[in-house]
Amino acid sequence: xxxxxxxxxxxxxxxxxxxxxxxxxxxxxxxxxxxxxxxxxxxxxxxxxxxxxxxxxxxxxxxxxxxxxxxxxxxxxxxxxxxxxxxxxxxxxxxxxxxxxxxxxxxxxxxxxxxxxxxx
Amino acid sequence: xxxxxxxxxxxxxxxxxxxxxxxxxxxxxxxxxxxxxxxxxxxxxxxxxxxxxxxxxxxxxxxxxxxxxxxxxxxxxxxxxxxxxxxxxxxxxxxxxxxxxxxxxxxxxxxxxxxxxxxxxxxxxxxxxxxxxxxxxxxxxxxxxxxxxxxxxxxxxxxxxxx
Numbered sequence: 311x312x313x314x315x316x317x318x319x320x321x322x323x324x325x326x327x328x329x330x331x332x333x334x335x336x337x338x339x340x341x342x343x344x345x346x347x348x349x350x351x352x353x354x355x356x357x358x359x360x361x362x363x364x365x366x367x368x369x370x371x372x373x374x375x376x377x378x379x380x381x382x383x384x385x386x387x388x389x390x391x392x393x394x395x396x397x398x399x400x401x402x403x404x405x406x407x408x409x410x411x412x413x414x415x416x417x418x419x420x421x422x423x424x425x426x427x428x429x430x
Numbered sequence: 431x432x433x434x435x436x437x438x439x440x441x442x443x444x445x446x447x448x449x450x451x452x453x454x455x456x457x458x459x460x461x462x463x464x465x466x467x468x469x470x471x472x473x474x475x476x477x478x479x480x481x482x483x484x485x486x487x488x489x490x491x492x493x494x495x496x497x498x499x500x501x502x503x504x505x506x507x508x509x510x511x512x513x514x515x516x517x518x519x520x521x522x523x524x525x526x527x528x529x530x531x532x533x534x535x536x537x538x539x540x541x542x543x544x545x546x547x548x549x550x551x552x553x554x555x556x557x558x559x560x561x562x563x564x565x566x567x568x569x570x571x572x573x574x575x576x577x578x579x580x581x582x583x584x585x586x587x588x589x590x591x592x593x
Contacts, residue, residue: 422560
């Protein structure tokens, strides 16, 4: 039983490591900054998720009880990853993207990044 | 009175749960400290969050989380596939403009976060009136299909839950 669980934990760790590797490889392979932003945001969710499940499983099997902190790590990851991605994207839009390459908003107003004050 | 003491009941509840998870033990002492935090933090931060978000179906939010989690797993494999095996020249990235039916800022933030976490799409910006999202899709031969998928799969559900 414990041997089986150890195989499961090992498999999860390998899966997590693989996704981390793929995400980093994506940074090298993809060609423009917007595409590159996709690679790490995706890979971390499954990569870190698998590592967290492995850690939690390990603690349970070692008889140390359930570590609820791993649930928190996952929750904070889901809260913060979209925000950092949004800020990276907005910085990129502001500094390097040509305005004519962006589609129109369709509202008459511009995208928020290009306006200093919010529109009423 | 109760409303003035707890301007954001959901936030207070979240803080209690968060604190108990963080300390990883549920003795009386941590419970009291959690109660103090759950009272003080919403009171001190309420000037930055004047509105009171409504969640019409809290259980619906759980179902929504399950759907998103499943999509995240599937999408991770799809993005991994694109990164590993698709020649860089064949990746068709596209901007997608999504006009929103949602109006509450909390619901829109949830949708924007969902879009970023699910694979292949990323919220890059929003219009200055806050009613349109600008999304970047990693590989979307048909950008309109991406927009429709977002609107039917996520936005419609959030609308039902939050508004």
